[in-house]
Amino acid sequence: MSAARRTPLATALRGWGGLLGIALLALALLVVAPAVLSDFRLGNLGKYCCWAIAAVGIGLAWGRGGMLVMGQGVFFGIGGYAMAMHLKLEAAGPGNVPDFMQLYGDGTMPGWWEPFRSGAFTLVAIVVLPALVALVLGYAILKRRVRGAYFAILNQALAVTFATLLVATIKQTGGFNGLNSFPTFFGYNLYDPVNKQMIYSIAAGLLIACLLVVWHLGRSRFGELLVATRDAEERVRFLGHDPANIKLVAFVAAAVMASIGGAMFAPIAGIISPSDVNAAASILLIAGVALGGRASLLGPALGAIAVGYGQSALSESFPNHWSYFQGALFIVVILLIPAGLASLPPRLWAALPRRGRTRKAATA
Amino acid sequence: MESFTTPLLTGTSTGAILLIAALGLALTFGQMGVINMAHGEFLMAGAYTTYLTQQVVSSADVSVLLAIPVAFLVAGLLGLALEAGIIRWMYHRPLDTLLVTVGVGMVLQQLAKDLFGAQGDPVREPGWLQGNLTVLGYHWPYTRMFTIVLAVVALGGLAALLKRTRFGRQIRATVQNRDLAETMGISTRRVDRITFFVGSGLAGVGGVAVALASGTNPTLGTSYIIPAFLVVVAGGLGQLRGTVLAAWLVGVVTAFLTDWFSGSTAQVITFALVVVFLQVRPQGLFTVRTRGLA
Amino acid sequence: MSRGRDYLEVRGLTVDFDGFKAVDGVDLTLLQGRLHFLIGPNGAGKTTLVDALTGLVPGTGLARYGAHDLLGLKPHRIVRAGVGRTFQTATVFEELSVLQNLDIAGGVHRRAWQLALPRRGVPAYVDDALDAIGLGDLRDRPAGVLAHGQKQWLEIGMLLVQDARVMLLDEPVAGMSAEEREATGELLQRIGRERTIVVIEHDMEFVRRFADTVTVMHAGRVLTEGTVAEVQADERVQEVYLGRTTDAVGVDPEAVAAEAAGEGA
Numbered sequence: 001m002s003a004a005r006r007t008p009l010a011t012a013l014r015g016w017g018g019l020l021g022i023a024l025l026a027l028a029l030l031v032v033a034p035a036v037l038s039d040f041r042l043g044n045l046g047k048y049c050c051w052a053i054a055a056v057g058i059g060l061a062w063g064r065g066g067m068l069v070m071g072q073g074v075f076f077g078i079g080g081y082a083m084a085m086h087l088k089l090e091a092a093g094p095g096n097v098p099d100f101m102q103l104y105g106d107g108t109m110p111g112w113w114e115p116f117r118s119g120a121f122t123l124v125a126i127v128v129l130p131a132l133v134a135l136v137l138g139y140a141i142l143k144r145r146v147r148g149a150y151f152a153i154l155n156q157a158l159a160v161t162f163a164t165l166l167v168a169t170i171k172q173t174g175g176f177n178g179l180n181s182f183p184t185f186f187g188y189n190l191y192d193p194v195n196k197q198m199i200y201s202i203a204a205g206l207l208i209a210c211l212l213v214v215w216h217l218g219r220s221r222f223g224e225l226l227v228a229t230r231d232a233e234e235r236v237r238f239l240g241h242d243p244a245n246i247k248l249v250a251f252v253a254a255a256v257m258a259s260i261g262g263a264m265f266a267p268i269a270g271i272i273s274p275s276d277v278n279a280a281a282s283i284l285l286i287a288g289v290a291l292g293g294r295a296s297l298l299g300p301a302l303g304a305i306a307v308g309y310g311q312s313a314l315s316e317s318f319p320n321h322w323s324y325f326q327g328a329l330f331i332v333v334i335l336l337i338p339a340g341l342a343s344l345p346p347r348l349w350a351a352l353p354r355r356g357r358t359r360k361a362a363t364a
Numbered sequence: 365m366e367s368f369t370t371p372l373l374t375g376t377s378t379g380a381i382l383l384i385a386a387l388g389l390a391l392t393f394g395q396m397g398v399i400n401m402a403h404g405e406f407l408m409a410g411a412y413t414t415y416l417t418q419q420v421v422s423s424a425d426v427s428v429l430l431a432i433p434v435a436f437l438v439a440g441l442l443g444l445a446l447e448a449g450i451i452r453w454m455y456h457r458p459l460d461t462l463l464v465t466v467g468v469g470m471v472l473q474q475l476a477k478d479l480f481g482a483q484g485d486p487v488r489e490p491g492w493l494q495g496n497l498t499v500l501g502y503h504w505p506y507t508r509m510f511t512i513v514l515a516v517v518a519l520g521g522l523a524a525l526l527k528r529t530r531f532g533r534q535i536r537a538t539v540q541n542r543d544l545a546e547t548m549g550i551s552t553r554r555v556d557r558i559t560f561f562v563g564s565g566l567a568g569v570g571g572v573a574v575a576l577a578s579g580t581n582p583t584l585g586t587s588y589i590i591p592a593f594l595v596v597v598a599g600g601l602g603q604l605r606g607t608v609l610a611a612w613l614v615g616v617v618t619a620f621l622t623d624w625f626s627g628s629t630a631q632v633i634t635f636a637l638v639v640v641f642l643q644v645r646p647q648g649l650f651t652v653r654t655r656g657l658a
Numbered sequence: 659m660s661r662g663r664d665y666l667e668v669r670g671l672t673v674d675f676d677g678f679k680a681v682d683g684v685d686l687t688l689l690q691g692r693l694h695f696l697i698g699p700n701g702a703g704k705t706t707l708v709d710a711l712t713g714l715v716p717g718t719g720l721a722r723y724g725a726h727d728l729l730g731l732k733p734h735r736i737v738r739a740g741v742g743r744t745f746q747t748a749t750v751f752e753e754l755s756v757l758q759n760l761d762i763a764g765g766v767h768r769r770a771w772q773l774a775l776p777r778r779g780v781p782a783y784v785d786d787a788l789d790a791i792g793l794g795d796l797r798d799r800p801a802g803v804l805a806h807g808q809k810q811w812l813e814i815g816m817l818l819v820q821d822a823r824v825m826l827l828d829e830p831v832a833g834m835s836a837e838e839r840e841a842t843g844e845l846l847q848r849i850g851r852e853r854t855i856v857v858i859e860h861d862m863e864f865v866r867r868f869a870d871t872v873t874v875m876h877a878g879r880v881l882t883e884g885t886v887a888e889v890q891a892d893e894r895v896q897e898v899y900l901g902r903t904t905d906a907v908g909v910d911p912e913a914v915a916a917e918a919a920g921e922g923a
Binding site for chain 3: 216221224225227228231235238239241242
Binding site for chain 2: 066068137140141144146148149150152153154156157158160161164165167168169279283286290320321323324326327328329330331334335338
């Protein structure tokens with residue numbers, strides 16, 4: 001009976017513990033980091049935060065929903081390119097055409113660029129476009145009970161296709177170079193360090209917001225159903241739910257988060273190109289989530305930040321060997337600690353007092 | 365007419381390479397539920413084996429023929445090492461296997477870059493493959509014909525192995541019911557290992573065809589792995605004829621679409637077609653009854 | 659007592675596996691307020707029948723419940739229509755607590771958007787089910803630590819939360835102790851008054867003790883139907899259970915099925 005009474009308290013604490021973790025991360029990202037990091041380092045951290053936003057979504061879809069979303073670069077790209085298109089148009093000025101179109105093309109702009117002149121339209125598109133794409137694709141795939149490896153491969157095929165399409169459409173999307181050099185962000189000069197810090201804060205704030213959404217979902221009935229679907233999809237059917245719908249919600253949420261991450265990435269990195277959204281980029285996002293702990297609350301975000309940091313640090317010192325590290329990361333983490341680094345502290349915690357107890361028992 | 369026969373032949377020979385790659389994938393996936401994302405890098409290893417064979421045996425006429433068994437062995441041994449070193453520890457986690465092999469693929473790719481340089485190396489075609497077969501005024505390059513022949517031989521060899529040999533019966537028994545096969549005295553561990561060897565070896569043979577078609581390149585695996593998987597997805601598991609038909613269709617359809625539109629548009633349409641196809645036939649073209657989508 | 663107000667009508671139900679008819683033209687009328695038992699030797703098609711009624715395998719014929727033909731519905735729609743089932747091996751969510759398991763089954767009581775809300779307190783329907791299955795003391799334990807019998811009760815509790823008006827239970831007392839069987843039987847009698855309950859069972863002792871109506875299946879068909887006494891007196895049933903098939907003794911299965919259908923009506 002003591003266990004029966006203790007468990008709800010522990011559950012409640014775990015729920016609030018998650019909130020505490022988010023609060024600590026918010027403190028670190030929004031207060032400490034801007035105070036101690038140089039502008040350059042803060043900009044880098046901003047990029048990692050954007051990846052972390054996408055990673056939080058992956059944690060939801062993959063960690064809790066069991067869908068290996070290996071093509072999140074596509075949604076990252078939708079948000080990133082939508083934002084970048086707006087910024088290019090802002091830079092060109094009203095009625096004018098982005099510079100690269102005069103360079104590579106005949107100086108005419110495709111009609112579908114036109115609405116992105118509006119900042120409001122762009123912001124709506126960053127949320128609605130990926131949601132629509134994920135809804136249509138997810139409906140087509142999940143309703144036909146395509147899952148497991150098939151789901152993962154189709155996702156990656158989508159990322160490959162998307163990147164190929166971008167590279168091929170140089171006149172419309174800048175091709176291999178992507179879209180770059182944005183002088184302003186909604187009227188704010190991007191060369192001003194104060195504005196840079198503001199954009200960083202927006203990205204970090206959005207990361208915290210996404211974490212709060214996932215924290216809330218984790219406590220909701222939907223969160224329970226999602227995990228139940230991951231573990232026993234057929235059983236959930238006999239609870240009167242269509243598991244495809246439950247997964248679809250998580251897939252769409254993950255897509256929207258990836259898109260938001262991409263949208264902030266473009267102004268912070270100053271560029272969005274096919275190499276930021278292709279299959280390799282999608283897999284790098286997965287690497288971060290796996291490292292941090294796919295099913296944990298903070299793991300995906302912290303893992304993505306760590307992988308981002310590792311990539312810049314290692315490719316600075318060993319430019320040619322990042323691939324080895326990344327490959328080894330996958331092999332070691334997935335093989336040896338599949339639940340990620342987030343699973344280590346609880347495991348150590350559980351191991352410690354037991355050792356104490358056995359020692360006591362031995363001396364007694 | 366030329367606008368019809370050229371994509372048809374190009375597509376058929378692309379389909380032939382896809383088929384060789386997909387056969388190995390389907391074998392390991394069907395047998396063990398393992399998605400080997402490093403399969404594309406085994407293809408790349410086969411291509412570099414062809415290149416290296418040519419460095420040792422300077423006569424291109426001989427070296428290409430010699431490269432076929434050597435590439436099979438090299439890629440097969442790579443597969444065997446992968447199975448013994450990593451995959452056998454995680455058979456109960458198929459999705460995680462997929463990710464681990466992604467990591468292995470990255471390492472192999474970087475290794476190839478370090479060993480052979482990031483630029484690709486050309487492979488000389490043997491004299492007996494130069495020129496065209498001219499039938500009714502149409503030109504059929506011998507290299508493409510050779511790729512198709514190679515695929516037919518690989519297919520025939522695999523079919524014979526599965527249908528005619530004792531080992532083939534053991535593989536099929538393990539695919540259908542692993543536990544039962546085990547109780548009947550089949551060492552499923554051994555079957556797994558040899559299946560992985562054969563499946564990976566086939567990728568090596570595919571690599572020879574790739575090397576002849578487009579030379580070597582550290583990243584060539586990445587351009588074949590996804591189409592090869594789409595072939596496996598569309599072809600369904602457990603039936604060779606599904607894989608054959610799907611490979612040929614993906615190859616030819618992509619070739620025609622490339623001819624009509626552009627390479628990238630063709631890729632987009634092919635992807636859309638596979639998704640639409642899955643709406644109609646989620647189990648692929650042909651399937652063994654008891655196997656649904658994983 | 660409101661017997662017969664609510665019923666499940668099965669007509670000509672056939673499940674064809676590539677030419678093998680696992681269920682072959684079954685007619686059944688299952689009335690509310692009685693404990694129906696479905697018995698028969700292994701491979702008689704009992705579980706396949708339940709699978710077809712719950713959308714797990716495709717069947718042809720008619721399975722009418724209220725305004726629905728169950729054979730045309732997807733599994734989750736069948737559940738929403740008020741038809742629930744359990745499985746031979748109890749499948750509860752092992753990591754969730756008993757309470758959470760019951761709660762997660764309550765989808766019929768909620769609109770989709772309400773899923774986004776965290777759980778606050780224990781809904782009345784969950785509390786009622788918890789009382790009915792007598793697991794109140796274990797409500798916060800993870801379901802994985804429950805004994806086999808308790809898991810079966812939990813599954814029945816989940817059906818109660820689902821508001822299943824028709825319950826199809828696949829061998830609920832297999833592996834239970836004598837006391838647990840007794841408790842299960844009494845539970846089924848209690849909840850069965852307002853529901854249509856069908857139990858697949860092999861344990862004849864349990865059948866004799868609790869069955870109101872028994873249907874005997876053999877080779878995909880209904881062999882006979884009646885009270886326990888009637889069924890036990892039937893020679894064909896004894897033959898089937900002694901391992902001699904109807905074909906072996908020269909009885910035309912068609913005729914047997916027609917006869918059985920005649921008796922059932």
